[in-house]
Amino acid sequence: MPINKLETKNKTTNEKKVVLITGAAQGIGFATVKKFLKEGWAVAATDIKKKELDERVKALTAEGYDITGYVLDVTKYNQDKKVVDQIVKKYGRIDALFNNAGIVGHRPTILNFDPKLIHQAEEVNLWAGLYLAQLVGRVFVEKKIKGSIVNVSSLAASFVDWSPFGYGISKAAVDGFTRAAAFHLGKYGIRVNSVAPGYTKTEMAIKYDYSNPKLRKAAESKTLLNRWIEPSEIANAVYFLSSDEASAITGAKLPVDAGYTTTKESNLKSIYDEDN
Template sequence: MTLLAGKIAFVTGAGRGIGAAAARLFAREGARVLLAARTEAQLKTVTEQIRAEGGTADHVVCDLADAAGVRGAVERTVEVYGRLDIAFNNGATIQRPGPLDVLPEAEFDHVCAVNLKGVWLAMAAEVAAIRATAGSGAIVNTSSVGSLMGNPELPAYGAAKRAVNSLTESAAVTYGPEGIRVNAIAPGNTLTEMIRAWEADSPGLQDRLIAATPLRRAAQPDEIAEAAAWLLSDRASYVTGTVLRVDGGARA
C-alpha cells in the first residue's frame, strides 16, 4: 500500500522546486494530483513527467495573489477528480535580501499577498472543498525555518512565514473537530531556484547556511517533499497543529 493511495491532492507552487518534487512524489505514492503555479510551461513539464511514470496529474495556472484564481484552482481539482482529500500549499515568493528599512513598500505588499494572503485564500477554499466532498482530509503549508527566528536578510519573508505558522495552528484547532488536520513544514537550506536567487544577491550564502547546519549540507527538494507527504498521509492521523522543522538540525 502506497502512502497516499487513492487520495486526491492539490499542490501550489508545483512548477518547480519543492512543489514539483512533491507533485511527483505524491503521484508515485498513489495520489491523483492537480498542480497549480503561475508558469504554464513548467506545469506542463511536471504533469508530463508524472504521466510518463504512470501517474495521474492535471494542472491549472494560478497566481496566489489573485483571490478568484486561487478559489478557481481548488474548484478545478473537484471538477477534474470529483473531490479533494489533501492539499499542499507550497507556492511562495521571495524578497530582495536586505534590512526592512530599505525594502520598497510594493515589494513588502507582494510578499505578504503571496506568502500569507495566498495561503489563507487557499486554505479557506480547500476546507470548503474537503468539507463538501471528502468530508475529512489534511492540509500542509510550507513555512520556513526562517520564520522561527530573527531574519535580518529576509525580514518580510520571515514575518509572512511566521504568520503562516499561526494560521496553521488556528486552522488545526478550528477544523480538527471535523476531521481536517492542518500542519506546516519549516524547511531549512534547500537547493531550489528560490534559494539560488537569494544566493545571487548574497555571495557566500551556502557556505554560511551549511556551516550552521549540523548535517553539513543542503537538502534536496525531494527530502522536503517526503515530510509533506507523511503529514498528509493517514500515517500522521494524530498529528495536527504542528510546524515540523525539516532543516538538518539548523534550529536544534
C-alpha cells in the same frame, strides 16, 4: 510501499486520493508532486508559470501518472475558486492541500524596505494559502473528508537572520495561520500542519546562495548535519503530514532543516576543548 507507475495508471480515479499542490513546477513543489504520484495519489498541480508547468505535466502523464495541471495566480481569490471547482469536477474530491507557492521578496531591512514588495511577499506567502485553505476546507466539510492542509513555514519564522525582511515576517504569520486553522477545522477531523525547510537546494537557492562558496559554507555551518537539504526530503515530510500515518498530528510545525533550529552553537568542536 510506493505504488509503481503501472499500478497507479490502472487505478480508477474514485479509488485515489487527490492532492492540490501550488508552486508545483519546480523546487520543493515539483519534488512533492513526484512523491505523491509515486505513492499512488492523483495530483492537481498548479503554478503561475504555464510553460514550465505544461512541460512537467506532459512528461509525467507520458510516464503513466495521474496528474492535471492548472495555471494559477494564487493571489487571485476568484482564480483559486475556479481551479478548486475544476479539480472537484474532475476528481470528485480533494484529500490534501499543500500550500507551497511562495516568494522570497527582497533583502532591504526595516529602514529601507519597499512597502509594495513587503505586501507582495505577504500576499503570496500568507494570504494565498488562507484563500485556498478556506476553499479546500469547504470541500472537505461538504464531502465529509478528513483532509489535510500543509503550509510552508521557514526557519526564518523562528529565528531572525539575514533572510529577506518581508519573508521572515510573512512566514511567522503562516505559523499563526497554521495554528488557528488547525483549531477551527479540528472539529471536522481536518488537520493543518506546516513544514519548516532549512537551507534547501532549490533552483533559486542554487542560482544564488548555493553557487556562492562563501554563502554555501556559511549556511552549512549553521546546521548540525553540516549540509544543505534536498527538495525530496521536504517532500517526504509533506507527504507524511498529509498521510494517515500522521492522523493524530495537527497544529504542528515540522522543521526539516538539518538541525538548524536546534541550537545556535557549532557542534564541530567543543568550546571546552574536549574530544568529540
